[in-house]
Amino acid sequence: MNLSIANILDEIIASVPLLKPELLLIAGFIICIFCALFLQKWWKDSAFAACLATTVVLIYALVEQLGLSATGFSNMWLVDPVGTYARLMIAVSTLIIAIFIQQRYRAHNGDVYSVLLAATLGMNVLAATTNWLLAFIGIEIVSIASYVLVGFFADSKKQAEAAMKYALFGSVCAAVMLYGLSLIYGLTGDLDFRSAQHLQGLMTSPQAMVTIAFLFVFVGIGFKLSFVPFHIWSPDVYQGAPTPVTAFLSTIPKVAALILFMRLYKAWSAGGFYFSDLMVWFMITVAIVTMLVGNLAALRQNDVKRMMAYSSIGHTGFLLMSISAYQDTSSYILFYIFAYVVTNLAAFIFIDHIEQRTGTTELTGYAGLGKKMPLLFVCFTVVAVSLIGLPPTIGFVGKLMIFSAVFDLYGDTQATALVLLLIVGVLTSVISLFFYFRIPLYAFLRNADRQYMEHRGSAILPLLAYVLTALIIFFGLFPDLLLRMLG
Numbered sequence: 001m002n003l004s005i006a007n008i009l010d011e012i013i014a015s016v017p018l019l020k021p022e023l024l025l026i027a028g029f030i031i032c033i034f035c036a037l038f039l040q041k042w043w044k045d046s047a048f049a050a051c052l053a054t055t056v057v058l059i060y061a062l063v064e065q066l067g068l069s070a071t072g073f074s075n076m077w078l079v080d081p082v083g084t085y086a087r088l089m090i091a092v093s094t095l096i097i098a099i100f101i102q103q104r105y106r107a108h109n110g111d112v113y114s115v116l117l118a119a120t121l122g123m124n125v126l127a128a129t130t131n132w133l134l135a136f137i138g139i140e141i142v143s144i145a146s147y148v149l150v151g152f153f154a155d156s157k158k159q160a161e162a163a164m165k166y167a168l169f170g171s172v173c174a175a176v177m178l179y180g181l182s183l184i185y186g187l188t189g190d191l192d193f194r195s196a197q198h199l200q201g202l203m204t205s206p207q208a209m210v211t212i213a214f215l216f217v218f219v220g221i222g223f224k225l226s227f228v229p230f231h232i233w234s235p236d237v238y239q240g241a242p243t244p245v246t247a248f249l250s251t252i253p254k255v256a257a258l259i260l261f262m263r264l265y266k267a268w269s270a271g272g273f274y275f276s277d278l279m280v281w282f283m284i285t286v287a288i289v290t291m292l293v294g295n296l297a298a299l300r301q302n303d304v305k306r307m308m309a310y311s312s313i314g315h316t317g318f319l320l321m322s323i324s325a326y327q328d329t330s331s332y333i334l335f336y337i338f339a340y341v342v343t344n345l346a347a348f349i350f351i352d353h354i355e356q357r358t359g360t361t362e363l364t365g366y367a368g369l370g371k372k373m374p375l376l377f378v379c380f381t382v383v384a385v386s387l388i389g390l391p392p393t394i395g396f397v398g399k400l401m402i403f404s405a406v407f408d409l410y411g412d413t414q415a416t417a418l419v420l421l422l423i424v425g426v427l428t429s430v431i432s433l434f435f436y437f438r439i440p441l442y443a444f445l446r447n448a449d450r451q452y453m454e455h456r457g458s459a460i461l462p463l464l465a466y467v468l469t470a471l472i473i474f475f476g477l478f479p480d481l482l483l484r485m486l487g
Contacts, residue, residue, distance in 0.1 A: 015072025018079050021061040021087065025121045028054025029114050036110030044110075048102045051113035055095040055120075062088045075192055076131040082330045085486055086127040086259045086337070093252045093341055094120045096464065100244040100349065103461050104356075105153055112152050119145035119248075123256035130263055132181050132191040138260075139177070139220055142253050143170045150249070153242045162240025169233040173223035180216025183209065194267045202268075211278070218282075221264075224257035227290040227320060231313045235297075238309035243355060246305060247348035250312045251341045254319065262323050262333060283324050284417045288424045291317030295428040298435045304351050304361045307435060308344075311387065314428060315340055318402065321425055324418075325405035331486040332401045338482065339398035339475075343386045346468035349461050350380045363442055370443035376462060377443040379469040384436040386472045389429045393476040399429065 016023075028050060035046040043049075062084055069080045094116060101112060122141025129135055147170065151163030185191055187209060188201025202210055222230035238246045269279045294314025301307035319340065322333045353376065354369065355361050370377040386395030403422060410418040475482045 012073065015077060018065075018070060018072045018077055021058050021065070021091075022121060022124055024054060024058050024061055025117055025124065028058075029117045029121065032110070032114035032117060036114065040110045044106070045102065047110035047113045048098065051098045051117060052095065054117060055091055055098065058091045058120075059088065059095075062091060075195070076129060076134055078128055078130055082262075082334065083128045083259060085334050086255055087124050089255055089334075089338060089341055090120060090123050090127065090252055093255070093345065096345055097244060097248045097252070099464065100247060100352070100461065104242070104244055104352065109153075112149065115145050115148045115152070116248075119149070119253070123253060126256035127259045129260075130192055130194045130267070132184065132193060135260055136174075136178060136181060136220070138256070139224060140174060142224070142256070143174060146170075146249060146253065149245045150237060150241045153245070158240045159242070162237045166233055166237045170223060173219050173230065176216050177220025177223075180213045180219070183213035184217065187213065193264055199267070214279075221257060221261055222286075224253055225261065225316050225319070226254070226313055227286050227316045228293045228313070231290070231293070231316075234313060235306050235309040238312070239303055239306040239361075243305065243348055243352035246308075247345055247352075250308065250348070251344045254316065255337055255341060258319050258323070258333075258337065261320075262330075265323050280324070281417065283320055284421050287317045287320035287324060288421060289317075290314065290320065291424055291428040295431045295435075299431065301435070302363050304363055304366075304439070307363070308347060308351070311432065311435075312344065314432065315344075315387075317428070318399065318425065321406060321421060322402045324421065325402060325409050331483050332405055334486045335479070335483060336398040336402055338486075339386065339394040339472075342468050342471055343383050343393075343395055346383045346465045346472065347380070347387065349465040349468075350376060350383065353462050353465070363438055366439060366442040367446040368443070370440065375466075377440065379466055380443075381440040382469050382472060384439055386476070388433050388436050390433075391476065392473065394472050394479070394482075395476070397476055397479040399425075 031050045031054070032047045035043075035050050039046040065079055065084045066088075067081065068084070071078050098113060098116060101109060101116070105112075119142050122138045122143075122145060125134055125138030125141065129138065147163065147167040150166050151160065154160045154163055181191075184202075187205040188198045190198040190201065192198055219230065223233075226234045238250065241249065265279065265283060269283075291314050294310050294312070294317060298307050298310035298314065301310060319336070322336050325332075351361060354366065354373075357373075358365055358369070382393065386393035389395045389399035403425060406418055406422050406425075409415075410422070
């Protein structure tokens with residue numbers, strides 16, 4: 001017994017270095033709370049500075065882990081290139097969101113940075129585990145932090161309603177997922193979804209119980225990824241939340257949830273039991289329905305934030321398609337995730353800047369603004385082109401690689417469902433052209449029907465969005481540079 005405890009302690013101590021980035025996040029979280037409580041009276045940006053310093057050091061620590069493949073804490077913690085690159089994207093995106101919040105809400109916002117770091121910690125957990133217990137803890141950390149972020153700056157009935165809807169729907173999804181996990185643990189006696197014992201337990205369990213348990217688990221993952229039918233919270237929350245928080249919700253948590261889902265799909269679809277085929281069909285069906293619902297609903301929206309919410313749902317379908325085509329080519333998935341994050345962050349920064357200057361997020365309010373803000377709307381149009389998936393942008397290369405991977409998989413399997421997946425993917429890309437191009441249509445080809453009292457917004461945020469737009473073009477023209485980094 002003593003020897004067993006000694007071995008466990010030795011393994012824990014040996015595994016601690018793998019947690020270096022997460023320990024830095026915990027330290028930064030505590031420092032941000034301290035700054036918000038004691039230093040903000042004398043230095044109002046102290047918590048922001050602590051958050052900024054934490055994310056910079058975090059990025060450095062993650063760069064040090066590139067190329068490392070190791071497990072720790074009894075295989076509960078996994079460090080591999082896919083997870084490390086995903087955590088790097090999360091860290092850089094967190095840095096951008098922190099600057100976004102600081103530029104938009106300078107007063108009384110010290111606590112929000114500690115919440116943002118807590119959310120980043122939860123996303124890191126999701127991207128670096130194959131253990132259901134840690135995955136659930138990570139999802140709950142991200143969810144609770146997200147509820148707080150949505151309600152933190154609520155100064156209107158609409159924003160308070162968005163926060164309440166989000167918290168209620170998220171709580172129900174978490175409870176359903178936890179029940180599903182309890183069923184899976186009861187059936188397998190193991191919480192590592194890649195382990196032989198876990199897969200063996202699933203193979204020998206009653207099919208009906210396994211199916212019910214999996215569907216319950218997908219409720220929690222579906223909530224974070226916003227795929228159909230768990231997308232119903234997204235439009236109201238995205239529209240009602242402050243734009244920096246909407247930018248956060250639509251991008252960063254999806255990166256972590258997608259990596260977890262990718263690992264799960266890889267383990268279960270190759271498990272060799274009846275649910276393997278059902279898992280593949282489930283993924284393809286959900287991807288098709290999500291792409292159709294997201295893009296068709298976006299056609300009817302006049303509010304840009306609500307349109308981007310449905311667009312984000314549609315892109316979730318493409319993200320699921322990338323997983324369906326996964327064949328040990330993780331660089332393609334990471335490339336598409338990078339393209340998705342960069343374009344969405346740029347889009348929401350542009351939307352926020354226009355809202356600051358005009359006081360509206362309605363498409364009709366963009367009429368004639370292309371003449372007043374030509375550079376901004378040219379770059380916004382480039383971002384829209386990337387979201388559609390047209391050359392010469394990174395979005396085009398990302399979608400092309402996913403389509404190519406699905407076509408190659410069809411060549412190997414001759415599965416008719418993959419052809420349907422390809423057709424729907426192309427069709428919804430064409431549909432998206434009609435609602436994305438409404439932005440330059442109103443900005444450049446319509447005349448303003450009302451006058452706005454223009455308010456000067458931040459100069460830093462548009463500059464940041466211009467840099468992101470430049471990356472969209474650069475990696476669209478030279479995708480090999482990014483693929484080599486991710487490979």
